Amino acid sequence: MKRDTSQFQNIPYDVLVIGGGINGAAVANMAAQNKLRVALLDKGDFAGGTSSKSTKLIHGGLRYLENLEFGLVREALHERTAQLRIAPHLVKELGFIIPVYKNDPRPLWMMKLGVTLYDLLSGKHIIHPYKPLSAAEVIHFIPGIKQEDLTGGLIYWDAQMDDARLVLENVQQAELNGAHVANYVEVRTILKENGKAVGVTVKDLISGETFDMRAKHIVCAVGPWTNIFQRKERSESPARVRTTKGVHVIYRGSFCRHAIFVQSHTDGRVFFMIPWYGNTMIGTTDTDYEAHPDEVSVEEEDIRYLCKAAGRLFPDQEFTDDKIVSSFAGLRPLVHKDAASPEKVSRKHVINPSFSGVMYIMGGKYTTYRVIARECLERLGIIKPEEFKGDLQVYGGGEPAFTPEQICEKYGIQEDTALMLRRTYGSRVEDVLRPTVADSSLLERLNPDFPYIKAQLTYGVNVEMAMTSDDIIWRRLPLAYQGLDTPEIRSFIQGQLLPA
Numbered sequence: 120m121k122r123d124t125s126q127f128q129n130i131p132y133d134v135l136v137i138g139g140g141i142n143g144a145a146v147a148n149m150a151a152q153n154k155l156r157v158a159l160l161d162k163g164d165f166a167g168g169t170s171s172k173s174t175k176l177i178h179g180g181l182r183y184l185e186n187l188e189f190g191l192v193r194e195a196l197h198e199r200t201a202q203l204r205i206a207p208h209l210v211k212e213l214g215f216i217i218p219v220y221k222n223d224p225r226p227l228w229m230m231k232l233g234v235t236l237y238d239l240l241s242g243k244h245i246i247h248p249y250k251p252l253s254a255a256e257v258i259h260f261i262p263g264i265k266q267e268d269l270t271g272g273l274i275y276w277d278a279q280m281d282d283a284r285l286v287l288e289n290v291q292q293a294e295l296n297g298a299h300v301a302n303y304v305e306v307r308t309i310l311k312e313n314g315k316a317v318g319v320t321v322k323d324l325i326s327g328e329t330f331d332m333r334a335k336h337i338v339c340a341v342g343p344w345t346n347i348f349q350r351k352e353r354s355e356s357p358a359r360v361r362t363t364k365g366v367h368v369i370y371r372g373s374f375c376r377h378a379i380f381v382q383s384h385t386d387g388r389v390f391f392m393i394p395w396y397g398n399t400m401i402g403t404t405d406t407d408y409e410a411h412p413d414e415v416s417v418e419e420e421d422i423r424y425l426c427k428a429a430g431r432l433f434p435d436q437e438f439t440d441d442k443i444v445s446s447f448a449g450l451r452p453l454v455h456k457d458a459a460s461p462e463k464v465s466r467k468h469v470i471n472p473s474f475s476g477v478m479y480i481m482g483g484k485y486t487t488y489r490v491i492a493r494e495c496l497e498r499l500g501i502i503k504p505e506e507f508k509g510d511l512q513v514y515g516g517g518e519p520a521f522t523p524e525q526i527c528e529k530y531g532i533q534e535d536t537a538l539m540l541r542r543t544y545g546s547r548v549e550d551v552l553r554p555t556v557a558d559s560s561l562l563e564r565l566n567p568d569f570p571y572i573k574a575q576l577t578y579g580v581n582v583e584m585a586m587t588s589d590d591i592i593w594r595r596l597p598l599a600y601q602g603l604d605t606p607e608i609r610s611f612i613q614g615q616l617l618p619a
């Protein structure tokens with residue numbers, strides 16, 4: 120995937136997609152698969168917005184049952200099965216343990232009712248039925264958990280994914296099917312003829328060049344930037360999305376091989392402690408956010424809130440700052456704005472054209488991206504229903520040609536590296552390793568304690584359109600979650616980014 124913005128000019132696209140988060144990437148992927156001429160642009164990196172800042176769950180959302188959103192939960196649970204099939208290397212099943220204490224906001228009977236309903240809504244898409252756990256079993260699964268007042272618990276099943284790579288693989292697949300894609304291209308204005316949108320003016324933020332592009336249909340999937348973008352079209356547009364901030368903390372070490380469902384005692388909210396690349400991802404918060412989406416950041420109070428609630432469950436652990444490996448903040452672009460508290464707002468998406476015909480995608484969950492892409496293209500009405508291919512493939516989702524053992528033998532790599540490469544690139548592992556035949560220095564590890572090799576950094580730059588070291592450290596590879604955001608690694612990447 121080569122970044123070449125000169126290809127964008129003078130092509131009459133069928134669909135131009137603004138925003139390379141999961142929704143834009145999936146629309147581009149599905150449109151390209153249906154043989155349309157597609158362009159996809161993002162003003163930052165692919166998945167640089169909300170789509171790399173999620174809790175990384177492909178799930179129905181157990182807690183949405185409290186808001187009586189049965190349809191939304193059922194749809195997402197069905198999509199979970201599709202995602203496990205489409206991207207088996209990036210989406211994996213995961214158990215969730217709910218420990219319940221005497222004074223928890225939701226007692227054990229309520230939790231059991233909730234997961235029973237969740238399993239029923241899953242229907243034939245169930246991963247494994249939930250199991251009740253005694254207090255002793257909870258302690259067995261989660262060593263170190265607070266024992267006082269523990270009344271028992273249960274385990275239910277959902278799925279976990281690598282959100283940034285799943286976006287990238289949708290982009291790569293779109294490109295494989297002929298789409299023109301580029302990151303760091305900002306859409307500045309919508310061009311109109313007779314009041315109808317016919318194209319855009321963009322700025323290539325790498326070269327500084329400004330140019331026009333034309334398209335029959337424009338899809339705007341800019342998530343938290345929706346309000347700002349709509350005001351480009353009409354300055355007096357009312358706010359269409361309510362943005363709420365969600366923070367996650369990556370805490371050193373592991374508490375449990377399953378995820379833990381935590382109930383906060385300060386405000387009754389629910390959040391998770393999830394195993395993530397050997398560490399634990401704690402999150403998320405949910406607070407209204409009104410500043411510019413470009414400026415969202417983690418505040419001290421977000422970290423204190425999460426550490427305090429997690430600490431209540433592990434009284435012998437000190438949740439101190441020196442054990443925080445990294446943290447990140449994202450914005451939910453919520454469309455149903457009326458509920459008082461952010462967590463009560465529906466996560467259902469809305470797809471609506473503006474007065475000039477630009478099709479806006481707003482809200483939604485990552486999990487249902489395929490449904491959103493399909494609905495968006497159906498609304499555009501450019502593919503005959505009988506010819507419409509609504510399923511999706513992602514770039515590394517095919518059957519790998521070699522087992523990890525065969526890969527070890529062929530390229531002289533260790534087993535942990537082969538397994539990690541399979542988990543990261545799926546069926547495309549050999550594309551990463553082939554250059555190591557000519558240059559064996561690319562087989563060197565980035566750090567002796569981790570399986571990553573230099574070939575992945577050069578692959579990120581040469582093939583995956585990484586333009587900055589952050590693109591690699593946070594999104595092409597999960598290095599930031601493992602304490603591998605180091606000056607040495609950044610300097611190696613920088614060396615690859617510089618033109619020869």
Ligand SMILES: Cc1cc2nc3c(=O)[nH]c(=O)nc-3n(C[C@H](O)[C@H](O)[C@H](O)COP(=O)(O)OP(=O)(O)OC[C@H]3O[C@@H](n4cnc5c(N)ncnc54)[C@H](O)[C@@H]3O)c2cc1C
Nearest residue numbers: 138140141142162168169170173174176306342365485486
């Ligand atoms: C904290 C948190 C946790 C979540 N956890 C989950 C979860 O576990 N599971 C789940 O299913 N969902 C989850 N979600 C929801 C999910 O992450 C979002 O619904 C989804 O990522 C939104 O994707 P998007 O493509 O609409 O937006 P984004 O990913 O934000 O993409 C919008 C893109 O538009 C680009 N853009 C903006 N303006 C312009 C412009 N002028 N020109 C070009 N490009 C532009 C931005 O750079 C950005 O990359 C979570 C959300 C949050 C905030």
